[in-house]
Amino acid sequence: MTAKIAYDDVEVGTELPAQTFPVTRATLVRYAGASGDFNPIHWNEKFAKEVGLPDVIAHGMFTMAEAIRVVTDWTGDPGAVVEYGVRFTKPVVVPNDDTGAEIEVSGKVAAKLDDNTVRVDLTAKSGGQKVLGMSRAVVRLA
Amino acid sequence: MALDQSFVGRTYPPTAPYEVGREKIREFAEAVGESNPVYTDPEAAKAFGHPDVIAPPTFVFSITFRDAGQVVADPQLGLDYSRVVHGDQKFAYSRPVRAGDRLTVTSVIEAVKSMAGNDILDIRGEVHDEAGEHVVTAWTKLVARAAEEA
Known part of the structure; x- marks a missing residue:
């Protein structure tokens, strides 16, 4: 398992390449099928509004899956991820149009740990608001 | 209504093994927009x-959450699932999940709290392979929002 980033080449504060991930209603339907999470708040606008949401929202686990891509695209080997955790602070609201919403993710090295691992702190925003809190991954570098 | 504290530490029996298939991984990877060939080739x-x-x-969340369904649906615990939102999620990996794995999940209630009328439930899912080796632990925090006043 060889990550393409070397431990010795990063320091606290090293920024990972930021990425923006689009999410439309079609994305959510597809994710529902692949993940088995068919909660109607993720595809049925009428239902979502009845339970007090502004509109259909993305699966929290979808947002979590997108955010870690900033780390796994950086290391090359997703098997290098040792720990990954998030708090779901705000929903990603997905309007019923062709553009949908965007999830903007950035990350930086927050700590160098033992055994060639580093902690990366991630920031995920949609519509100008942070949608994840305490979003951290520990990843083993080369 | 506050959940019963005596459920802390309760362990639910593992469900039947989940067999991880290459095409299911491909489907999931494509659904999250992944193009890394390590998932498909x-x-x-x-x-x-x-x-x-x-x-x-x-x-692996799809697998651990399916198992956690036993906890969520436990009539003795009495969680109101219609009011549940996903609060936190964390994973700690011994190795990545891979095609060919036959995974079992054992779910444990780690904590039961009540805060401002919300019920908070922490479930830990221990995932092992067929050889009994640890693959990943998943921590899921569920929050059942307080019922609105009538």
Whole structure:
């Protein structure tokens, strides 16, 4: 398992390449099928509004899956991820149009740990608001 | 209504093994927009030292949450699932999930709290392979929002 980033080449504060991930209603339907999470708040606008949401929202686990891509695209080997955790602070609201919403993710090295691992702190925003809190991954570098 | 504290530490029996298939991993990877060949091409996975294609880091949630369904639906616990939102999620990996794995999950209630009328439930899912080796632990925090005043 060889990550393409070397431990010795990063320091606290090293920024990972930021990425923006689009999410439309079609994305959510597809994710529902692949993940088995068919909660109607993720595809049925009428239902979502009845339970007090502004509109259909993305699966929290979808947002979590997108955010870690900033780390796994950086290391090359997703098997290098040792720990990954998030708090779901705000929903990603997905309007019923062709553009949908965007999830903007950035990350930086927050700590160098033992055994060639580093902690990366991630920031995920949609519509100008942070949608994840305490979003951290520990990843083993080369 | 506050949940019963005596449920802390309760362990639910493992469900039948989940067999991880290459095409299910491919479907999931495509659904999250992934193009890394380590998820779809066994040769690319082998180049990183994996015996077969691996799954994206959050893939295993589908398996652990299915098992956690026993906790959520436990009539004795009495969680109101219609009011539940996903609060936190964390994973700690011994190795990535990969095609060919037959995974079992054992779910444990780690904590039961009540805050401002909300019920908070922490469930830990321990995932092991067929050889009994640890693969990943998943921590899921569920929050049942307080019922609105009539």
